Amino acid sequence: MNNRFFFLSLVVALCHYVAVAEESGNSSSSLTLRAVNLGNWLLIEGWMKPSLFDGIPNKDLLDGTQVQFMSTKLQTYLSAEHGGGSIVVANRTTARGWETFRLWRVNETFFNFRVANKQFMGLESEGEGGNNVVANSDSASSSMETFQIVRNDGDPNRVRIRAPNGLFLQATSETKVSADYEGSSWEDSDPSVFKMIILTESTIRGEYQITNGYGPEKAPQIMRV
Ligand SMILES: *[C@@H]1O[C@H](CO)[C@@H](O)[C@H](O)[C@H]1NC(C)=O
Numbered sequence: 001m002n003n004r005f006f007f008l009s010l011v012v013a014l015c016h017y018v019a020v021a022e023e024s025g026n027s028s029s030s031l032t033l034r035a036v037n038l039g040n041w042l043l044i045e046g047w048m049k050p051s052l053f054d055g056i057p058n059k060d061l062l063d064g065t066q067v068q069f070m071s072t073k074l075q076t077y078l079s080a081e082h083g084g085g086s087i088v089v090a091n092r093t094t095a096r097g098w099e100t101f102r103l104w105r106v107n108e109t110f111f112n113f114r115v116a117n118k119q120f121m122g123l124e125s126e127g128e129g130g131n132n133v134v135a136n137s138d139s140a141s142s143s144m145e146t147f148q149i150v151r152n153d154g155d156p157n158r159v160r161i162r163a164p165n166g167l168f169l170q171a172t173s174e175t176k177v178s179a180d181y182e183g184s185s186w187e188d189s190d191p192s193v194f195k196m197i198i199l200t201e202s203t204i205r206g207e208y209q210i211t212n213g214y215g216p217e218k219a220p221q222i223m224r225v
């Protein structure tokens with residue numbers, strides 16, 4: 001039994017390692033697939049039942065999940081220009097590495113958005129534009145890198161993204177993405193509405209995702225059963 005637990009821990013560690021390695025460059029599908037195969041196989045093991053994930057709010061947005069956002073108005077994807085270290089734009093018609101954001105889950109609706117070069121999305125500092133969305137922060141330690149994903153009741157993959165300043169992101173043009181929208185419509189023509197694509201094959205379903213997903217109050221009860 002001990003041996004088996006050790007082996008599982010090893011596999012979990014490996015999955016994390018592969019996932020981290022995969023993050024470092026432009027998205028590389030071969031590495032992603034390897035992690036998934038290990039992960040799914042691992043989950044068949046009894047001590048971590050797939051049903052453990054069922055009660056997690058927004059369980060399709062676990063820590064580490066990769067997502068892409070297409071502006072319904074422009075029909076283009078949000079992109080961290082140069083993979084990070086620069087502005088966030090919306091001028092790509094297809095989504096690859098720079099258009100993929102890895103979610104660090106703060107709680108059920110709040111996330112840090114990690115871009116291809118491992119920096120985080122945030123807002124430009126006051127004076128330099130303030131509301132412009134950039135991806136140049138080395139850490140997500142301040143509240144300025146925390147965004148809320150607000151899902152549409154009828155279509156959970158239709159979202160709006162609330163920035164740390166309390167306002168919503170909007171893609172007013174392909175090269176201007178700012179956090180200054182105050183409306184509330186869900187029309188396609190609304191510059192703050194995005195179609196969220198979840199790269200489900202990239203999702204890691206491990207012990208950390210369970211505890212982080214349930215949060216500090218509920219996780220201890222779940223993990224005890
Ligand atoms: C997107 O916009 C940025 C900033 O203006 C520009 O540097 C880049 O070349 C554009 N990319 C495409 C594919 O239009």
Ligand SMILES: *[C@@H]1O[C@H](CO)[C@@H](O)[C@H](O)[C@H]1NC(C)=O
Nearest residue numbers: 026027083095096097098099
């Ligand atoms: C990385 O991906 C972006 C778009 O996602 C692309 O424009 C760029 O050429 C890629 N860079 C490399 C080195 O593959």
Ligand SMILES: *[C@@H]1O[C@H](CO)[C@@H](O)[C@H](O)[C@H]1NC(C)=O
Nearest residue numbers: 106107108109110111143146
């Ligand atoms: C989630 O985190 C955000 C940002 O830290 C916080 O403002 C919010 O109150 C939290 N929500 C819950 C339900 O804990």
